[in-house]
Amino acid sequence: MKKFWNLTLDELERSQKFYSVFLIGLILAETMHIIWRITVSLRQIQEGYANMISLYQLFDGSKPYLLIVSAGVLGLLGYSLFSWVREWYFQGNYIQRLLLLPESRFPVALAKVFSTLLMAGGMLCVQMLLIGLTNILAGRFLPYYQAIVAPAEYIQAMSVTRLYLPITPKAWFLNYSIGIGFYLALTNAVILLLSRRDLTLPRKLFHTAVFATISFVSVTLYVRWYYQLDFLPGEVTRYALLFVSVIVFMLGQLIFMKWLMDRYVAI
Known part of the structure; x- marks a missing residue:
């Protein structure tokens, strides 16, 4: 068990640069998407096509949101694949030397799986935080915005969000x-x-x-x-x-x- 935890911490440490860039890119992409959706919604209200803005319009109401979330998931899967390629084919890697020992192989695999699941959990927390902050800030500062009091009210109507935040x-x-x-x-x-x-x-x-x-x-x-x-x-x-x-x-x-x-x- 100690070997597993040490290997997991090592995997997380080796992924720090990728994960930092990954989360920053995800936050920037979703922030730009939210700003774009707000601009579109305000224009629709001014032209008389709508009379309010909802959280659905800012997230699940557009295809780019699905693309952003999908790109995030594929990015994590891609890094997980790269981490295996790195161990099998980069000569001199100390993980490759560990793989020479039969008793160390399964802990290495478990550490890779668990570290990737932890990173996916971090991505999920970022998504929840963005949705919550958007709802709070838009409710205070954005005109025509209908704030959601109960999160279930929002998730019930969603298609993408309901996949990673089921009710x-x-x-x-x-x-x-x-x-x-x-x-x-x-x-x-x-x-x-x-x-x-x-x-x-x-x-x-x-x-x-x-x-x-x-x-x-x-x-x-x-x-x-x-x-x-x-x-x-x-x-x-x-x-x-x-x-x-x-x-x-x-x-x-x-x-x-x-x-x-x-x-x-x-x-």
């Missing part, structure tokens, strides 16, 4: 379990592709394709199971079964990751 606990389970499960599966796919130099590329692609198919089928079955829970009696029973299914799904990916790091990787 119900059940929706939290579904969205984040699929999101984390997808990231674990993506990490396993990257390990399959990069960790065996003795295999030809077609063979590595075949292994990855087989794994991707199994993961896709697992996610599909999980989503179908999620919606079937509504027909079961008892709310406690439904949530208990949902929690168990999430744990089984995550453990399956982690067990496969451990097998890859212990048995499949060849440095």
